[in-house]
Amino acid sequence: MQENRVVTELLVLSGIDRDGHVAWIFAPGGWDIVALERQFPFSGSASALRRKAIVTVPVARELARRYGSQPLLKLPGEPNLDDLLSDDLAAVRLLIARDQDSTFSAMPL
Structure with missing residues (x-):
């Protein structure tokens, strides 16, 4: 039996506050x-x-202007990225997570 491997990619942004803590994901x-x-x-x-x-x-x-500020999955009441990118943040972390899983199970971050 041949198993097909699919690579699932997920991009997650995290707002980092001035104390180095994650303010939002x-x-x-x-x-x-x-x-x-x-x-x-x-x-x-x-x-x-x-x-x-x-x-x-x-x-x-600038990346939000180029690629869009909508979430991957739209949930009621969830803010868009423009709303989250405040001047109070110290930085934004970009995390790319890849999972090679033929079962499409949840990907740990």
Whole structure:
């Protein structure tokens, strides 16, 4: 029996406050993960399951203008990214998580 492996990619943004704590977590929809990996110095190798990069709030705003500020899954009452990107943040962390799983189970972050 041959098993097909599918790579599931998820991009998660985290607002980092001035004390270094996570202020919010947001999974945007429609962002070009490959282009982001070329543009920013993500941690780890290209084959790593999790890669991180830190960007400034103005850079995150520009990315939201380019790729959109809507969430991957729209939930009632959930804010869009524009609402979350306040000047009170110290930075925004970009996390790319990849999972090779033929069962499409939940991906740990």
